[in-house]
Amino acid sequence: MYxxxxxxxxPYARKVRIALIEKGxxxxxRTEVPWHxxxxxxxxxxxxxxxxxxxxxxAGIYESRFxxxxxxxKHPEPPLLPDTKEDVLAARQVEVIADGICDAVVLLFFERxxxxxxxxxxxxxxxxxEGGVRALAERAxxxxxxxxxxxxxxxxxxxxxxxxxxxxxxxxxxxxxxxxPALAAMSARLExxxxxxxxxxVPQAITEKVV
Numbered sequence: 638m639y640x641x642x643x644x645x646x647x648p649y650a651r652k653v654r655i656a657l658i659e660k661g662x663x664x665x666x667r668t669e670v671p672w673h674x675x676x677x678x679x680x681x682x683x684x685x686x687x688x689x690x691x692x693x694x695x696a697g698i699y700e701s702r703f704x705x706x707x708x709x710x711k712h713p714e715p716p717l718l719p720d721t722k723e724d725v726l727a728a729r730q731v732e733v734i735a736d737g738i739c740d741a742v743v744l745l746f747f748e749r750x751x752x753x754x755x756x757x758x759x760x761x762x763x764x765x766x767e768g769g770v771r772a773l774a775e776r777a778x779x780x781x782x783x784x785x786x787x788x789x790x791x792x793x794x795x796x797x798x799x800x801x802x803x804x805x806x807x808x809x810x811x812x813x814x815x816x817x818p819a820l821a822a823m824s825a826r827l828e829x830x831x832x833x834x835x836x837x838x839v840p841q842a843i844t845e846k847v848v
Contacts (some may be wrong), residue, residue, distance in 0.1 A: 639664040642678060644671060647840045648739045649687035649701035655795050656787055658832040660712050668776075702732065705792065717795065719787035728786045731776065733770050735796035742766035742807045766808060773797050774817035774832040783826060790830075796801040797826035799823035801836075806838050 641657065641664050643650035657664050669676045671687050679690045681697025690698040690707070698707050709718060720724050741762040748754050749760070776797075782788040785797060801824045804811055814821035827833050 638693065640667055641665070642667045642669055642681065642687055642689040642691065644669060644687050645839050646803070647687055647805045647839065650703050651796050651799045651802075651836050651838055653688050653690065653704050653708075654836045655799070656708055656717060656792075656833070658835060659717065659790075659795075660708065660715060662708070662712055663753045675779075676695035692801040701735070717792045719789070719791060723788075724787045728791060731773070731785055731793035732796040734772050735800035738766050738773075738800045739803055741769070742803060746807050763811075766811065767813075770801070770804075770811075770813045770817065771821070773801070774813075774820040777817070777820040777823045780819075783823065785823075794823075794827055798824060798833060802828065802838060803810065804834075806840055 639657070639662065641650070643654065643666060645668055655667070667677075669678065671685065672743060676685075678687060679685045681691055684698040684699065686699065686803070688699070688701055688704065688798050690704050692698065698704050704765060705717070709716070721765060728815065745762045745766075748758055750781060771824050776785050783794040801813070804813065814824070828837075
C-alpha cells in the first residue's frame with residue numbers, strides 16, 4: 638500500500654489525496670509538520686518538502702505535480718486529464734494558475750512570520766493571488782457543465798478547488814467569493830464532492846521555529 642506524507646493545511650498534499658481517492662487507490666495517510674525535527678520527509682525527498690508518496694518499495698515520489706503525473710501514468714483509470722491535447726493544455730494551465738495562487742499565499746504566510754514584514758513584498762503576493770483568482774473566475778464563468786475543462790471533473794477542478802479552499806485557511810481576509818459568485822458556486826459544488834469533503838484542510842500547529 639502507498640503511504641502519503643502530508644500536512645493538514647497543504648493544498649499541494651490535498652491535490653494528491655483527492656486524486657488518490659478519485660482513482661480508488663488505497664493509501665495510508667501520515668500527517669507531519671515538515672518544519673519539525675522529527676519529520677521523516679528528508680528520508681524520502683531530498684528537497685525536504687511535502688507531499689511525498691512513499692511506494693511499498695520505500696522509494697519516494699515527490700512534488701505534487703509530478704505525483705499527479707505519476708499517478709496518471711501508473712493508474713490511468715479513471716483519467717483525471719481530458720482526451721484531447723488542447724484540453725490537456727487547458728487543464729495544465731489551470732493547474733499553473735492554481736499553484737501560483739498557493740505559492741503566493743505560502744510566501745505571504747512566511748513573510749508575516751518575520752519580525753519586520755515587508756509591506757511591498759506582501760502587496761506583491763496579494764496581487765498575484767488576486768490576479769490568479771480573477772483568472773479562475775473567468776474560466777468558471779465560461780465553464781461547461783460546471784467543470785472547468787471539457788465538461789467533466791478532472792485535474793483542473795482539483796487544482797482550482799484546492800487553491801480556493803486554501804485561501805480560507807491562510808488568507809481569509811480576501812473575500813473572493815463575494816466578488817466572483819460563479820467561482821464561489823463552483824467551489825461549493827466541489828467541496829460537497831466526497832473526495833473534497835474527506836480532505837478539508839485545517840491549520841496545523843507549528844511548535845518549532847520556522848527557518
